[in-house]
Amino acid sequence: MSTFEFTVLGASGGPSEGGTQSMLLREHGTLGSEKWICVDAGSGLHQLMSMLAKKQRLAANERDSCMGDRIESLYRNMEEPLSAFIDRRLHVLRGLNSSELLVSEDNIICAALKMFNKIREYYITHPHLDHVAALVINSPAVKAEGKTILGLKSTVDALKEHLFNDVIWPDLLAEKSTPLDFNVLRELKVHKCVSVPNWSILPFPVSHGQTVVGRVPNFSTVYLIKDQRTDNCLLVCGDLESDLISGKPYLSNVWNYLSENIPFNRITGIVMECSSPSSTEKAHLYGHMSSRYVVHELKQLSKAYDRPLDGLKVIIIHVKMEPQEIDPRLTILEELRSLASMAGIGDIIFSIAIQGYTFIL
Amino acid sequence: MSTFEFTVLGASGGPSEGGTQSMLLREHGTLGSEKWICVDAGSGLHQLMSMLAKKQRLAANERDSCMGDRIESLYRNMEEPLSAFIDRRLHVLRGLNSSELLVSEDNIICAALKMFNKIREYYITHPHLDHVAALVINSPAVKAEGKTILGLKSTVDALKEHLFNDVIWPDLLAEKSTPLDFNVLRELKVHKCVSVPNWSILPFPVSHGQTVVGRVPNFSTVYLIKDQRTDNCLLVCGDLESDLISGKPYLSNVWNYLSENIPFNRITGIVMECSSPSSTEKAHLYGHMSSRYVVHELKQLSKAYDRPLDGLKVIIIHVKMEPQEIDPRLTILEELRSLASMAGIGDIIFSIAIQGYTFIL
Numbered sequence: 001m002s003t004f005e006f007t008v009l010g011a012s013g014g015p016s017e018g019g020t021q022s023m024l025l026r027e028h029g030t031l032g033s034e035k036w037i038c039v040d041a042g043s044g045l046h047q048l049m050s051m052l053a054k055k056q057r058l059a060a061n062e063r064d065s066c067m068g069d070r071i072e073s074l075y076r077n078m079e080e081p082l083s084a085f086i087d088r089r090l091h092v093l094r095g096l097n098s099s100e101l102l103v104s105e106d107n108i109i110c111a112a113l114k115m116f117n118k119i120r121e122y123y124i125t126h127p128h129l130d131h132v133a134a135l136v137i138n139s140p141a142v143k144a145e146g147k148t149i150l151g152l153k154s155t156v157d158a159l160k161e162h163l164f165n166d167v168i169w170p171d172l173l174a175e176k177s178t179p180l181d182f183n184v185l186r187e188l189k190v191h192k193c194v195s196v197p198n199w200s201i202l203p204f205p206v207s208h209g210q211t212v213v214g215r216v217p218n219f220s221t222v223y224l225i226k227d228q229r230t231d232n233c234l235l236v237c238g239d240l241e242s243d244l245i246s247g248k249p250y251l252s253n254v255w256n257y258l259s260e261n262i263p264f265n266r267i268t269g270i271v272m273e274c275s276s277p278s279s280t281e282k283a284h285l286y287g288h289m290s291s292r293y294v295v296h297e298l299k300q301l302s303k304a305y306d307r308p309l310d311g312l313k314v315i316i317i318h319v320k321m322e323p324q325e326i327d328p329r330l331t332i333l334e335e336l337r338s339l340a341s342m343a344g345i346g347d348i349i350f351s352i353a354i355q356g357y358t359f360i361l
Numbered sequence: 362m363s364t365f366e367f368t369v370l371g372a373s374g375g376p377s378e379g380g381t382q383s384m385l386l387r388e389h390g391t392l393g394s395e396k397w398i399c400v401d402a403g404s405g406l407h408q409l410m411s412m413l414a415k416k417q418r419l420a421a422n423e424r425d426s427c428m429g430d431r432i433e434s435l436y437r438n439m440e441e442p443l444s445a446f447i448d449r450r451l452h453v454l455r456g457l458n459s460s461e462l463l464v465s466e467d468n469i470i471c472a473a474l475k476m477f478n479k480i481r482e483y484y485i486t487h488p489h490l491d492h493v494a495a496l497v498i499n500s501p502a503v504k505a506e507g508k509t510i511l512g513l514k515s516t517v518d519a520l521k522e523h524l525f526n527d528v529i530w531p532d533l534l535a536e537k538s539t540p541l542d543f544n545v546l547r548e549l550k551v552h553k554c555v556s557v558p559n560w561s562i563l564p565f566p567v568s569h570g571q572t573v574v575g576r577v578p579n580f581s582t583v584y585l586i587k588d589q590r591t592d593n594c595l596l597v598c599g600d601l602e603s604d605l606i607s608g609k610p611y612l613s614n615v616w617n618y619l620s621e622n623i624p625f626n627r628i629t630g631i632v633m634e635c636s637s638p639s640s641t642e643k644a645h646l647y648g649h650m651s652s653r654y655v656v657h658e659l660k661q662l663s664k665a666y667d668r669p670l671d672g673l674k675v676i677i678i679h680v681k682m683e684p685q686e687i688d689p690r691l692t693i694l695e696e697l698r699s700l701a702s703m704a705g706i707g708d709i710i711f712s713i714a715i716q717g718y719t720f721i722l
Contacts, residue, residue, distance in 0.1 A: 017404060017494060018407030019407075046380075053433070074410060074469035109685075110684045128530060129497050133378060133490065138376050140376045141376040162526065162528055166572035169489060171573040175573045214527075
């Protein structure tokens with residue numbers, strides 16, 4: 001039984017400013033409901049507009065499978081088919097959903113603004129700009145329904161102090177007409193999601209490299225989202241680095257928690273960053289994962305469960321654009337499949353998160 | 362004689378996060394040169410990629426006039442012709458230039474990264490995120506040639522303290538491998554442009570509303586760019602409000618400076634923000650211009666020169682997306698033409714800045 005609808009609003013790890021990481025999540029089958037959440041907010045309103053515009057242009061092909069859709073690549077080929085990025089065993093839809101809501105009397109701008117206001121909570125993994133830029137720039141469009149921004153204390157403090165501070169952006173929290181508020185989450189403490197009452201959300205702190213000045217550790221967050229009706233779980237990662245690099249057991253803690261608390265077949269998917277291909281030197285990862293570290297960590301998950309990860313859906317996000325011949329998303333996908341096979345950790349279903357598509361998990 | 366090539370990397374005033382304000386400037390006829398500048402940087406690398414991709418797709422139509430190009434609107438119509446936004450008396454080109462450089466052995470990503478590294482200086486008008494987001498997110502792609510970020514002291518201080526601060530973004534100024542530096546400009550003091558040695562740049566402080574907390578004045582910058590060979594000038598505005606609202610003579614100072622120092626026929630264009638249509642209440646302008654305030658200020662310019670502004674090219678930027686039936690860019694353009702005509706200030710050539718097109722001025 002599917003539980004989660006995960007729409008990719010943004011999947012890029014930069015350095016292009018378009019479409020950086022943002023994941024829209026809904027309970028499966030509740031597209032019409034008024035309350036959605038996002039994990040991260042590098043992209044937002046613009047991508048809602050783009051999805052609606054694409055749907056309108058492709059209306060005649062609505063019932064076609066989207067696997068043949070042409071996805072902009074701009075490397076060896078201008079476009080690649082969606083099937084080059086997505087495992088065919090996954091259920092993927094174009095746009096928000098095949099039965100997407102475009103109220104016929106609205107134009108696309110008005111419809112996108114209505115959809116934007118269904119996003120009631122933003123769970124932010126860390127305050128780097130590629131994960132929060134749209135949250136800030138979209139904020140004047142927040143209507144009376146309001147939005148809550150949630151994160152660990154360091155994240156919330158950073159957003160208040162450095163972005164909504166009347167210097168980089170108006171302090172909309174002090175602006176009575178904008179119903180925007182913050183909520184600090186506690187590490188490793190289950191949070192009951194207000195917008196989707198069936199969901200509980202558990203934040204794990206993870207390592208994300210070090211600051212340039214002083215080499216102080218940088219933190220990010222992994223969110224475990226659990227649906228209380230089905231007991232199904234989705235693990236959503238922001239930027240992070242492997243325990244092999246941080247030298248700390250942050251990801252081990254996640255894998256141990258999962259194996260001790262969640263039956264393997266209740267993990268409907270893991271959304272994990274992989275910024276760079278395996279060949280990237282450790283010194284150039286800057287707190288991120290490459291293919292071989294992703295496979296290393298999945299091997300630790302396999303050990304924690306003491307079983308192969310057959311059928312586990314791993315969706316890769318935050319691939320960085322690189323000056324090379326082949327689309328790095330394709331390189332990384334091939335590496336992951338090959339390295340996981342060599343590691344003998346089971347038949348994992350790897351795919352790449354593609355902006356503007358919805359995964360049913 | 363044309364002097365300036367002004368490519369619109371981003372023209373939006375939000376709240377959509379895509380394509381916010383950024384203006385790429387070159388000396389006319391020097392596309393191949395290695396040094397370009399930007400005023401503001403809400404958009405960057407992504408738009409360079411988009412322009413190159415569009416050029417590649419339209420290669421067969423390269424020699425067609427672009428006035429019939431379909432521009433995404435998403436209001437009453439999905440698209441509007443370019444001619445709905447641009448006065449036909451202007452010389453406008455699709456993309457960077459009709460003889461654009463796409464080195465044939467490069468793919469688009471590689472070509473865009475090369476172009477990005479030709480931008481050597483960013484003149485920032487103020488530190489609001491819609492004007493600097495791409496500057497930050499694109500920064501890992503800066504190569505050895507380096508980039509300098511320039512602005513008045515309050516702007517430079519804000520970028521250092523709140524963005525490149527190891528919290529919102531790595532402190533790349535402390536990172537020796539990233540040749541990024543800052544340069545503080547002094548108000549009303551002529552700055553010699555390093556990247557384009559024929560240009561001098563004069564920053565004027567202007568009012569941009571008030572902070573939410575404490576109602577402290579917010580500042581922005583107007584840049585007057587003068588080409589020393591031709592004596593031609595281009596006036597480029599960031600966000601600003603009319604003296605009628607601020608109650609201070611910031612724009613009067615600009616108009617007086619121009620009339621006392623620059624012959625009228627040497628002003629090749631004025632790029633000015635107009636965020637909202639005339640009907641917008643004063644309380645909802647938040648430090649921005651509406652059509653009637655733009656015309657009021659142009660009337661002051663006409664008075665300063667004591668002549669009608671016949672033939673003056675005014676390019677409008679930073680129009681905000683609104684939930685309405687008609688594209689607000691079209692509403693504003695119609696209002697400006699009509700209000701200027703009623704005010705009897707001459708035959709001004711009004712157009713809207715459209716992302717991905719180059720104005721030859």
